[in-house]
Amino acid sequence: MNVGAKEKGARPARAGSIVIVSAPSGSGKSTLIRRLRASDPALQFSISYTTRPPRPGERNGREYFFVSAARFRKMAASGQFAEWAQVYGHFYGTLKRQLHAAQAQGKDLLLDIDVQGHRQVRRRVPDAVSVFLLPPSYQELERRLRRRHSDAPEAIARRLAIARRELGHWHEYDYLVVNDRLPEAVRALRAIVMATRFRRTAQRVVAQGITKTFGGKKA
Secondary structure, three states: OOOOHHHOOOOOOOOOOOOEEOOOOOHHHHHHHHHHHOOOOOEEEEEEEEEEOOOOOOOOOOEEEEOHHHHHHHHHOOOEEEEEEEOOOEEEEEEEEHHHHHHHHEEEEEEOOOOHHHHHHHHOOOOOOOEEEEEOOHHHHHHHHHHHHOOOHHHHHHHHHHHHHHHOOOHHOOOOOOOOOHHHHHHHHHHHHHHHHHHHHHHHHHHHHHHHOOOOOOO
């Protein structure tokens, strides 16, 4: 036991926060999240399971855990996922144990999931904080999708149709960030993450520990 730490009244760790980020395809979410993580090393990224094949440069266990459709269905049937959904013909899912471990260890976990996954996680983790990223306009989203040169015109039209439906759910989220100017959007998202660390629910254990030193009762 570290007697010195006890004598100094070391404060207990806070609870970990779950932060959900959703956005229509082409909104710049991946770039924004990459910059956010680079600016905040303490923020962990939830690695999802997926049945889609790896893209060039992706590595199993870094961007995703790539599994077969049969294995994914088996995991879903056994209740291992906190959320899962089929998106563009492939399955994506987040493990329950990953969320529980992060909260118990006082670590902040960022989830990059769609509106379906957001609903499922919020049912299981009511105090999760959610952010919806908005493109500046339909026209700008279309321009970004075409500029990528990675999809056929039919695929772009499909992504735009899905984006229109997803935008209808913006009111279900706690925060809205328009990804117009990337540096400003990164600062806004980081401010939200920082704020979650000082919510009453996150700091409750800390407050209880401090209150105890005053001879008070736990809240």
